Amino acid sequence: MEALRKFECAVGRLSGAFGWLAGWLCILMVAVVFIDVIARYLFDSGSIAMQEMEWHLFAAVFLLGAAYTMRENANVRVDVWYEKMSTRNKAVIDVFGTVFFVIPMCTLILYSSFDFVAYSYEVQEVSNDPGGLSYRFVFKALLPLGYFLVLIQSCAFVSRNIRLLAGDTAMPAKSNKSYQEKL
Secondary structure (H helix, E strand, O other), X not given: OHHHHHHHHHHHHHHHHHHHHHHXXXXXXXXXXXXXXXXXXXXXXXXXXXXHHHHHHHHHHXXXXXXXXXXXXXXXXXXXXXXXXXXXXXXXXXXXXXXXXXXXXXXXXXXXXXXXXXXXXHOXXXXXXXXXXXXXXXXXXXXXXXXXXXXXXXXXXXXXXHHHHOXXXXXXXXXXXXXXXXX
């Protein structure tokens, strides 16, 4: 069980670091949108590069922040019964859903995105629009990175729930307070 706790802690720190980065990218995205709106409506001067930067930053926030959201168990749940279930039943549902839905989806996207990103890098893909951004492959590379982070965070999530089912409620060593509160 100690090995599982160490794995969960290491993955949690990695997800936390990318979550921190996603938070700062949110602030940058807000600044870019603000500048673009001011330029567009006050100075009648729009920029395709600014619009593309907004889209790319939004994608980066989503892709890099998804694993952090999963770590914090802050993802949206639609199930009205889940909230009322026991910890043990929640753990069973979480393991089942993660193993049969999240991990296969991440694996499929990872598998299919490598050629997509490799081709983009190979041709040094740039924006199709005049005045758009160069180095589009850099942003496309966030796709496999983001889903890899979700994949390993999913494994840590399954590990945590398997430990709960086995009766081990100890927290991973050196984990952060919000992570502890979620269990």
